[in-house]
Amino acid sequence: MAKTFTRPASMKDAMTHYCPGCGHGIIHRVLCEVIDELGIREKTVAVAPVGCAVLAYDYWDFDTTEAAHGRTPAVATGIKRVLPDRLVFTYQGDGDLAAIGTAEIIHAGARGENISVIFVNNGVYGMTGGQMAPTTLVGQTTATTPFTRRPEKDGFPLKVLEMMSVLPGVTYLERTSVHSPGEVVKTRKAIKRSFQTQLDRKGFSMVEVIAPCPIYWGLTPVMAMKRIQEDVLKAYPLGVVKEGSERI
Amino acid sequence: MGNEACGEGAIQAGCRFYAGYPITPQNELTAYMSRRMEGVNGTFIQAESELSAINMVFGASVAGMRAMTSSSSPGISLKQEGISYLSGCELPAVIIDVMRGGPGLGNISPSQADYFQATKGGGHGDYHMIVFAPSSVQEMFDFTYKAFGCADKYRMPVMVLADGMLGQMMEPLEFDEDMKPPAVVSKPWALTGAENRDAQSIKSLRLGSGEASLERHNEKLQEKYRGIEKKETLVEMYRADDAEKVIVAYGSVGRIARSCVDSLREEGEKVGLVRPRTLWPFPHEDIRRLARGKVDFFVVEMSAGQMVDDVRLAVLDDDRVSFYGRMGGGIPEEKEIVRRLRDKG
Ligand SMILES: Cc1ncc(C[n+]2csc(CCOP(=O)(O)OP(=O)(O)O)c2C)c(N)n1
Ligand code: SF4
Numbered sequence: 001m002a003k004t005f006t007r008p009a010s011m012k013d014a015m016t017h018y019c020p021g022c023g024h025g026i027i028h029r030v031l032c033e034v035i036d037e038l039g040i041r042e043k044t045v046a047v048a049p050v051g052c053a054v055l056a057y058d059y060w061d062f063d064t065t066e067a068a069h070g071r072t073p074a075v076a077t078g079i080k081r082v083l084p085d086r087l088v089f090t091y092q093g094d095g096d097l098a099a100i101g102t103a104e105i106i107h108a109g110a111r112g113e114n115i116s117v118i119f120v121n122n123g124v125y126g127m128t129g130g131q132m133a134p135t136t137l138v139g140q141t142t143a144t145t146p147f148t149r150r151p152e153k154d155g156f157p158l159k160v161l162e163m164m165s166v167l168p169g170v171t172y173l174e175r176t177s178v179h180s181p182g183e184v185v186k187t188r189k190a191i192k193r194s195f196q197t198q199l200d201r202k203g204f205s206m207v208e209v210i211a212p213c214p215i216y217w218g219l220t221p222v223m224a225m226k227r228i229q230e231d232v233l234k235a236y237p238l239g240v241v242k243e244g245s246e247r248i
Numbered sequence: 249m250g251n252e253a254c255g256e257g258a259i260q261a262g263c264r265f266y267a268g269y270p271i272t273p274q275n276e277l278t279a280y281m282s283r284r285m286e287g288v289n290g291t292f293i294q295a296e297s298e299l300s301a302i303n304m305v306f307g308a309s310v311a312g313m314r315a316m317t318s319s320s321s322p323g324i325s326l327k328q329e330g331i332s333y334l335s336g337c338e339l340p341a342v343i344i345d346v347m348r349g350g351p352g353l354g355n356i357s358p359s360q361a362d363y364f365q366a367t368k369g370g371g372h373g374d375y376h377m378i379v380f381a382p383s384s385v386q387e388m389f390d391f392t393y394k395a396f397g398c399a400d401k402y403r404m405p406v407m408v409l410a411d412g413m414l415g416q417m418m419e420p421l422e423f424d425e426d427m428k429p430p431a432v433v434s435k436p437w438a439l440t441g442a443e444n445r446d447a448q449s450i451k452s453l454r455l456g457s458g459e460a461s462l463e464r465h466n467e468k469l470q471e472k473y474r475g476i477e478k479k480e481t482l483v484e485m486y487r488a489d490d491a492e493k494v495i496v497a498y499g500s501v502g503r504i505a506r507s508c509v510d511s512l513r514e515e516g517e518k519v520g521l522v523r524p525r526t527l528w529p530f531p532h533e534d535i536r537r538l539a540r541g542k543v544d545f546f547v548v549e550m551s552a553g554q555m556v557d558d559v560r561l562a563v564l565d566d567d568r569v570s571f572y573g574r575m576g577g578g579i580p581e582e583k584e585i586v587r588r589l590r591d592k593g
Binding site (some may be wrong): 041042043044045047048054055057060061062063064065066068071074075076077078079080081082083086103104106107111138 | 329
């Protein structure tokens with residue numbers, strides 16, 4: 001019988017270290033599928049973040065480096081300027097991208113750097129034990145918001161795509177999710193569009209993927225997916241946030 | 249000007265990627281690179297911070313390019329994170345530090361108070377950079393050029409440690425317009441896409457055991473450093489052979505100390521100079537050799553006394569090592585050094 005569901009060629013034959021129900025594994029898979037489909041495995045150089053996805057190079061079968069926490073877009077900028085005909089993307093969590101690396105991501109966008117960014121928004125710091133992230137919802141309990149995130153003390157969630165959308169150098173922004181098979185398919189499409197944007201030399205693009213971290217949400221994998229649909233998407237609506245550059 | 253000499257030294261060395269963030273007293277270097285990179289089809293980026301600049305250099309180096317950043321003391325503090333990662337990943341890069349007074353914002357006058365953060369691994373972890381200490385515009389050029397060869401050869405960050413006086417100084421500079429860049433070593437480790445080879449990675453996280461362990465990685469780094477100490481130490485010994493007193497000074501102060509030696513010699517005093525031209529590796533052996541005779545050492549720095557620690561380690565007799573330093577941008581004058589030297593008896 002022919003196999004209909006196989007591992008993408010861009011993915012190594014390895015067990016990931018992710019918790020059951022984690023979003024990272026799903027996102028790795030679809031992005032590797034896209035790389036296969038575009039036939040660019042040999043032309044890809046990725047930048048892994050500091051965060052749960054730090055070991056991505058153990059799972060991805062293409063060239064990958066690892067940046068200091070948050071400096072991911074700066075490292076990608078250096079690579080892309082030297083290798084303009086390669087596909088260069090960063091893969092970043094919400095601590096990496098929206099806290100410690102806020103300056104780097106905004107200025108990569110402001111420069112219209114021709115790179116792709118996969119931004120995994122799981123609302124917490126997974127790697128360090130489930131602390132508050134800039135994206136944590138108001139009312140959410142985390143390791144450092146034991147009395148929930150209270151705006152008067154902890155501020156408000158950061159909507160990175162909406163913030164980035166005003167930058168002329170930014171070409172394409174879309175928010176997707178992995179809470180259902182249909183949304184996973186949309187995530188795959190969005191990543192493909194982002195990579196294609198780069199290959200067409202059209203400038204900076206970013207896909208924000210809403211992902212579950214069941215462990216630090218204190219939920220089962222199934223309940224975590226349900227929470228995305230019922231709560232998280234209210235704060236982070238899905239869809240294209242920006243398409244088309246205002247660059248001349 | 250010294251700053252521009254560094255820039256030209258980099259271009260001649262085949263540097264085709266520069267990222268920097270403005271800070272006095274090295275701004276002329278950043279501006280020079282913005283003009284010069286255009287003509288050689290290189291990349292110039294004015295980054296949003298020193299953190300970004302050093303990480304852009306990290307990225308360019310990952311892709312196999314000769315890359316440089318420059319800054320002055322407060323900016324170098326920010327670059328330390330990146331320097332530690334470059335060291336952990338064994339990536340070549342060149343960093344110019346045109347030192348100014350500190351701590352904090354300090355001032356923009358010349359200083360040598362970054363000796364510790366340059367030579368002792370200012371960032372986290374056990375690592376070293378090769379640190380060149382120019383004392384003329386010519387050496388700003390020569391050492392920057394040389395730094396790229398060392399960085400590639402040893403796969404590590406290399407620093408040129410200058411100060412505001414050298415950066416701003418005007419002096420003639422000589423170089424062959426047709427000079428060739430330092431020998432290009434092949435970089436099979438660079439990430440350019442997994443074409444006709446397996447995918448590879450560049451990383452500093454090491455969770456493995458045995459040969460892949462972080463401890464083993466550190467041992468390898470240390471072996472590399474021991475080799476560099478043997479091969480790359482540079483020092484100028486000036487009228488030191490028969491000297492009874494030796495001034496030890498580097499950079500701008502080394503220059504001033506040289507004039508002190510000449511004027512004292514004219515008066516019949518047997519004074520010499522040891523001018524380290526690399527601060528790491530430090531010329532411990534050369535100083536130790538002199539110390540076997542009955543020589544007294546007088547260390548002069550534009551700091552509270554940082555290099556003096558290394559001199560003491562070489563001499564191993566604290567009574568014979570004295571120190572004079574100016575801080576916060578003060579520059580010791582020739583007659584001031586001479587007077588202090590005589591005061592010490
Ligand atoms: C400079 C620095 N500060 C802090 C850390 C510790 N740290 C590691 S991962 C991380 C946050 C990761 O969260 P996120 O980016 O959301 O990724 P996730 O683990 O949730 O996928 C932090 C704070 C570090 N490695 N370096
Ligand atoms: S802690 Fe969260 S983000 Fe990290 S692997 Fe586990 S589920 Fe995934």
